[in-house]
Structure formats: structure tokens, C-alpha cells
Amino acid sequence: MIKIENLHASIDGNEILKGINLEVKAGEVHAIMGPNGSGKSTLANVLAGRDEYKVSEGSVIFLGEDLLDMEPEDRSRAGLFLAFQYPVEIPGVSNINFLKTAINEAREKKGLKPMSAKDFLRRVKEKSKLVELGGRLANRSVNEGFSGGEKKRNEIFQMAMLEPKLSILDETDSGLDIDALRIVANGVNELKTKDNASIVITHYQRLLDYIIPDFVHVLYKGKIVKTGPKELALELEEKGYDWIIQEQETIST
Amino acid sequence: MEVLQETKDMTAKEQFLSHFDTQDFSFDESFSIEKREEAKKIIEDLSFPTSKDEYWKYTRTNRIVKGKYSISIPENEMELDLAIPSKNCIVLVNGYYSPELSFIESAEGILFSSLSKAKSSNEMVQKHFGSLTKKDEIFAMINTAYHQDGAVLHLGKNVQANEVYYIINLIDDDHILSNPRNFIFMEQGSNAKVVLKTINSSNTGTFTNMVTEVFVEKNAQLEINKVQDESESSFQIATEQIVQANDSTFKINTFTLSGNIVRNNLNIDSLGKNTMTYLNGLYPLKGKQHVDNHSYLLHREPNCESHELYKGILNDQSTGVFNGKVFVHREAQKTNAFQSNANIVMSDTATINSKPELEIYADDVKCSHGSTTGQLDDEALFYLRARGLSKESARAVLVNAFASDVIEQIGVEAIKDEIKQFIDDNYQGIK
Numbered sequence: 262m263i264k265i266e267n268l269h270a271s272i273d274g275n276e277i278l279k280g281i282n283l284e285v286k287a288g289e290v291h292a293i294m295g296p297n298g299s300g301k302s303t304l305a306n307v308l309a310g311r312d313e314y315k316v317s318e319g320s321v322i323f324l325g326e327d328l329l330d331m332e333p334e335d336r337s338r339a340g341l342f343l344a345f346q347y348p349v350e351i352p353g354v355s356n357i358n359f360l361k362t363a364i365n366e367a368r369e370k371k372g373l374k375p376m377s378a379k380d381f382l383r384r385v386k387e388k389s390k391l392v393e394l395g396g397r398l399a400n401r402s403v404n405e406g407f408s409g410g411e412k413k414r415n416e417i418f419q420m421a422m423l424e425p426k427l428s429i430l431d432e433t434d435s436g437l438d439i440d441a442l443r444i445v446a447n448g449v450n451e452l453k454t455k456d457n458a459s460i461v462i463t464h465y466q467r468l469l470d471y472i473i474p475d476f477v478h479v480l481y482k483g484k485i486v487k488t489g490p491k492e493l494a495l496e497l498e499e500k501g502y503d504w505i506i507q508e509q510e511t512i513s514t
Numbered sequence: 515m516e517v518l519q520e521t522k523d524m525t526a527k528e529q530f531l532s533h534f535d536t537q538d539f540s541f542d543e544s545f546s547i548e549k550r551e552e553a554k555k556i557i558e559d560l561s562f563p564t565s566k567d568e569y570w571k572y573t574r575t576n577r578i579v580k581g582k583y584s585i586s587i588p589e590n591e592m593e594l595d596l597a598i599p600s601k602n603c604i605v606l607v608n609g610y611y612s613p614e615l616s617f618i619e620s621a622e623g624i625l626f627s628s629l630s631k632a633k634s635s636n637e638m639v640q641k642h643f644g645s646l647t648k649k650d651e652i653f654a655m656i657n658t659a660y661h662q663d664g665a666v667l668h669l670g671k672n673v674q675a676n677e678v679y680y681i682i683n684l685i686d687d688d689h690i691l692s693n694p695r696n697f698i699f700m701e702q703g704s705n706a707k708v709v710l711k712t713i714n715s716s717n718t719g720t721f722t723n724m725v726t727e728v729f730v731e732k733n734a735q736l737e738i739n740k741v742q743d744e745s746e747s748s749f750q751i752a753t754e755q756i757v758q759a760n761d762s763t764f765k766i767n768t769f770t771l772s773g774n775i776v777r778n779n780l781n782i783d784s785l786g787k788n789t790m791t792y793l794n795g796l797y798p799l800k801g802k803q804h805v806d807n808h809s810y811l812l813h814r815e816p817n818c819e820s821h822e823l824y825k826g827i828l829n830d831q832s833t834g835v836f837n838g839k840v841f842v843h844r845e846a847q848k849t850n851a852f853q854s855n856a857n858i859v860m861s862d863t864a865t866i867n868s869k870p871e872l873e874i875y876a877d878d879v880k881c882s883h884g885s886t887t888g889q890l891d892d893e894a895l896f897y898l899r900a901r902g903l904s905k906e907s908a909r910a911v912l913v914n915a916f917a918s919d920v921i922e923q924i925g926v927e928a929i930k931d932e933i934k935q936f937i938d939d940n941y942q943g944i945k
């Protein structure tokens with residue numbers, strides 16, 4: 262699905278990602294954990310195409326194509342989705358209408374007819390049920406006045422609407438109470454098929470009680486310093502990151 | 515040789531005024547001829563504004579007044595491919611009334627006609643024509659002295675207009691100079707919506723100097739949607755003088771879509787108690803456009819409310835000027851006056867001069883003013899693109915969202931659609 266090799270990226274001249282290697286195959290769930298500031302969101306944003314970040318080295322192949330060469334919208338249309346750590350509020354832009362435009366532009370690119378209003382509304386209804394947003398989306402501006410939990414659920418709703426191949430969830434669990442967490446995790450699990458994959462960024466283990474990862478990676482100072490099975494998450498929960506950091510520093514000295 | 519010499523010695527003002535030498539106004543009603551003569555006398559003592567005049571500080575009139583123009587009634591106006599409504603619509607071509615292009619329905623209690631016709635028959639025009647026009651403003655005085663024709667809308671007591679009234683000034687020849695003149699009188703308790711539109715099929719440095727006088731009597735309601743859509747090289751100075759009596763509501767929405775130099779002088783005198791006033795504006799600019807919105811709202815009496823909202827979108831090397839003043843008189847207690855100007859600057863070479871002003875002499879009032887200037891939100895742009903919207907659509911969506919609260923003020927669906935369409939068409943294509 263996606264193959265990241267030796268990825269280096271910087272912002273304002275500071276190198277944040279220092280050689281990331283990661284391969285995700287169809288049907289897999291990968292968790293990326295790591296202390297604050299280690300570069301998790303940077304990785305997510307670089308993959309989504311945010312141009313403030315400069316890629317200086319490395320390559321990313323997504324479904325056989327050079328991802329780094331694509332505009333953000335083309336990445337989305339190719340099937341990549343980022344659930345933002347901090348979803349943006351956009352006053353005056355209808356949450357539903359902009360999705361309709363997005364979906365129909367993507368369809369147009371693929372030579373498909375626009376989705377009928379009826380089909381679109383049916384999909385909205387079905388998918389908002391999934392994240393228990395009900396009628397609260399209609400007539401509202403993108404994320405405007407949403408609570409933290411609503412914003413995160415709205416991200417999953419949009420993901421459900423766009424049916425991506427690869428979803429990257431950047432701390433979708435942070436700031437959620439246990440009910441909201443379950444709703445979000447349910448949404449993600451419902452959407453899981455053998456043909457799609459996700460990268461779940463979190464620094465709490467608790468989300469991984471609901472979304473069971475195939476692999477857990479630890480990102481530290483811009484590098485993946487440890488990879489293990491789902492049990493690694495539990496170990497991190499118990500012992501924190503210090504032992505990995507120490508291990509890491511022993512290696513580098 | 516002699517002629518050339520003479521031209522050289524003429525002042526800019528004399529030269530500009532010489533354009534009118536060929537015009538003959540002897541057909542006009544005597545009260546109107548008197549006004550013309552009076553205005554000509556006043557003009558003798560006035561001069562064109564320079565950068566030293568505070569009121570004109572950011573807008574140079576040099577290029578406007580030094581232009582070489584012609585004044586003419588078009589001969590061939592049938593080949594028009596312009597969307598002109600075929601109902602309740604007065605069309606002026608180059609400032610002259612066009613009976614061929616106009617559509618006038620008669621309705622009980624409503625006079626909708628050319629100014630020249632109304633001058634001979636309408637009591638309100640005969641009584642009040644010119645009474646609101648400021649005598650210290652040279653362009654308004656030039657209009658009074660040399661106006662060709664215009665439109666009159668007069669609603670009788672308690673008459674509710676069910677239709678929208680369109681007044682369209684079309685420029686249809688090269689280098690046209692025109693002085694259209696409109697007059698709107700809303701008697702007590704009447705209600706109407708008007709579209710005041712300027713369009714231009716010639717792209718040759720024309721100058722439209724329009725004046726509109728508006729009377730909104732007790733408890734009457736009027737909405738004007740002013741759409742300025744001339745050409746890339748047109749100049750326009752538009753002056754509206756409004757008086758509002760007790761319990762009246764007046765709304766004006768100004769949309770400046772095209773024009774090389776456009777200057778709006780909007781002067782509202784709220785004479786009565788309990789009035790409501792709305793002033794909205796949208797100026798999406800590109801190229802080297804220069805658009806200057808000056809507004810002056812005078813609250814004289816208690817318990818009045820006003821809302822002013824102007825928004826600009828500035829591309830390329832365009833320049834926007836916003837100068838809005840709200841004056842609250844000592845007597846005007848319990849005034850609620852809100853004023854706001856917001857701008858999005860889309861390029862490094864675009865400029866905006868924004869000056870919202872409140873001058874308050876009453877102590878029990880609620881007033882606020884503010885001005886913001888910024889760029890399109892990069893984070894929002896990225897968010898939309900990450901969901902699959904092209905860069906162009908994402909921009910269009912954000913520009914639309916920015917403009918939406920002004921557009922929502924339009925009470926005429928067709929105009930609302932037109933402005934939305936304009937934004938869509940223009941902001942899909944921008945880099």
C-alpha cells in the first residue's frame with residue numbers, strides 16, 4: 262500500500278524527520294507511538310502533502326506512485342486520508358457541501374458522473390450514524406463551534422464519506438472521553454476491510470484496546486527506534502518511553 | 515495653431531467642462547434649468563480635488579478629469595447581448611433614456627419613469643429635485659448642471675411594490691462621458707426593492723458620473739442593490755444622497771465587480787427617530803483596479819440603529835479604500851451603530867487603506883467599529899485540499915465563505931445568484 266524509505270523532512274531549516282522507514286500493506290493496522298515532539302504529526306502532514314515541510318531525502322511510494330510528487334488533493338483522490346490532530350474551523354463553509362464538492366471533483370477526475378443528491382444524502386445519513394453525529398452536521402460550517410469530541414468524530418465521518426485506501430489518524434483519541442473514544446474506534450473498525458489500511462498515531466495505549474494494531478512503532482527524535490507486536494503498546498504503557506530512549510542512546514554512543 | 519495654443523492655456527477644469535459645450539438643455543423644465551445654471555455658477559468657484567483634500571486623499575482624479583470623452587446618444591442599440599430584465603426596467607444608454615430597451619409596467623400608486631418625463635409631471639421631483647445634492651462637491655454639481663437623463667421611482671403612501679425595479683445605465687460607445695441622474699421617493703409606509711446597475715460594452719476609458727437622490731419617508735422601507743460592473747478601463751464616480759425619516763428602514767448593498775477607478779460617495783442623513791440603516795459592500799478586485807468606498811452616516815435622533823459591513827478581496831495590484839464615518843449627534847441617545855471592514859489581500863502587490871471612524875457626541879449609545887486585513891487561511895486551504903478539493907475550488911470556497919455574509923444581505927434572488935456566480939467564476943481561475 263505505502264512504502265516509506267529513508268524519509269527526511271524539515272521545517273524552517275530544522276530537520277524533524279531523520280530517516281523514516283515504514284511499509285504498510287493492505288489489511289494492516291500500524292500504530293505509531295512516541296513522546297510529544299518526536300515528529301508523529303510531521304510525518305502525517307508530510308504524507309498528506311503540507312508544503313511547509315520540506316522533504317530533503319527519501320521516497321514514498323503509495324499504490325505504485327510517487328506520493329511526494331503529488332498535490333495534496335491528488336493524494337486524497339488517490340485514497341490517502343489524514344484525520345487531523347487539530348481539525349480546522351472554517352466559518353461559512355458548509356460541512357456537507359464541501360464534502361459533496363470534494364467527492365464529485367474526485368469522481369470527475371476518474372471519469373465518473375457526479376453523485377446524485379439522493380445518493381449523497383443517503384451516504385451522509387448512513388455515515389453520520391456510524392459516528393453518532395446524527396443530524397448535528399447538517400447546516401453547520403466545518404468544525405465551527407464543534408466540541409473537541411465532535412471535531413474528532415467529524416474527521417471519522419469525513420473519512421467514512423471519502424472511503425480512503427489508507428487512513429492516517431493523528432491522535433484522534435486525544436481529548437476524548439471513553440464514550441467518544443469507543444465511538445471513534447467503532448467507526449474505524451467498521452470501515453476496515455482487507456483492501457484498506459490505517460496508521461494510527463497515538464500516545465496512549467487505551468485506543469489500542471479498541472483498534473487492535475498489527476504492528477506498533479515507536480517514533481523518537483524523527484526516527485522509528487523500535488517496532489514490535491501489539492504487546493509493545495502495553496509494555497510502553499507500563500514502563501513509559503525511558504527504557505527505549507536509554508536503549509537508543511546506548512546504541513548511538 | 516491658434517486652437518492648439520488655446521487648449522494649452524485652458525485649465526484642467528475648463529478643458530473637462532468643454533466636453534459639455536455641445537449639450538443643449540433648452541428643452542428642460544424651467545425649474546431644472548434654474549438648478550443647472552445655479553450649479554454652473556457654483557462650479558466656477560470649485561476645483562477638482564487633489565491629494566491635499568483629505569476626502570480624496572487616496573483617490574487621484576487626474577486620470578479621470580484629463581480624459582478625452584465624447585457625449586452621444588447611441589444609434590444602434592439593438593444588437594445587445596446583455597442580460598437586461600424585460601420587466602420594470604429603465605435602461606439609460608450613455609446617460610440617455612432608451613425607450614426601446616426599457617420596460618415600464620404601470621402599477622397603482624407607483625411612478626416609474628425617465629427623469630425627463632417625471633420633471634414635467636411629478637410633484638415630488640419638481641419640489642425636491644437637487645435638494646439633497648451637496649454644493650461643495652464638484653462631481654455632484656457637474657451632474658446637476660449637465661445630467662442627461664435618469665430614472666425616477668416614486669411610491670405613494672403605503673404602497674407595497676411587489677416587483678423589483680431595475681435602473682440600468684449602459685455605456686455602449688467609445689470614450690463616453692455620462693451624467694446619469696436618479697431620484698427615488700418613498701412616501702410614508704411604502705416599500706420597494708431597487709437594483710441600480712452600471713454596465714459597459716466598450717472598454718475604452720469611459721467616465722460615468724452618477725448621482726442618485728433618495729427620500730425615505732416615515733415608516734417606509736427601501737433596499738437598493740447597486741451593482742457596478744463596467745469595464746477594465748472605465749471610471750465611475752457614484753454619489754448617493756439619502757434622507758431617512760422616523761421609523762424608516764434603508765438598506766444599500768454596493769457590489770463593485772469591475773472598473774478601473776471607482777469612487778463611491780454614500781451619504782445618509784438619518785433625520786428621524788427609530789430608523790434602521792444597513793450599508794453593505796463587497797469589492798472583489800483584480801488587475802490594477804482602484805475602488806474607494808466612502809460612506810457617511812449621520813444619526814441625528816434617538817433610538818436608531820445602523821449596521822455597516824464592507825468586505826474586500828484584493829488580487830494582483832489592486833487598491834481598495836474604505837473610509838466609513840458614523841457621526842452620532844448629541845441628541846441621538848440610544849443609538850446602536852456597528853461598523854466593520856474586512857479585507858483579504860491575495861497578493862503582495864495589492865493594497866488596502868481602511869479607515870472606519872466613529873464620532874460620538876451622545877453618551878448613552880452602543881457603537882463599535884473594526885477593521886481587519888489578512889490573507890486566506892493557509893490551514894483551512896490545506897484542510898480542504900487534503901479532502902480532495904482542488905486548490906482553485908478550495909480558494910473559491912474560502913472566498914465565497916468570506917463574502918457570504920455580505921451576499922446574504924441581498925434581498926433580490928437574481929442579484930444574489932449573479933454575485934455568487936461572479937465569485938465562483940473569478941476565484942476558480944486564480945493561481
Ligand SMILES: Nc1ncnc2c1ncn2[C@@H]1O[C@H](COP(=O)(O)OP(=O)(O)O)[C@@H](O)[C@H]1O
Nearest residue numbers: 272273277295296297298299300301302303304
Ligand atoms: N510548523 C512548525 N514550525 C516549527 N516547528 C515545528 C512545526 N511543526 C512541528 N515543529 C517541531 O517539530 C517537532 C515535531 O513536532 P510534531 O511532529 O508535531 O511532534 P508530535 O506530533 O510527535 O508531537 C517539534 O519539535 C516541533 O516543535
Ligand SMILES: [Mg+2]
Nearest residue numbers: 301302346432
Ligand atoms: Mg502531534
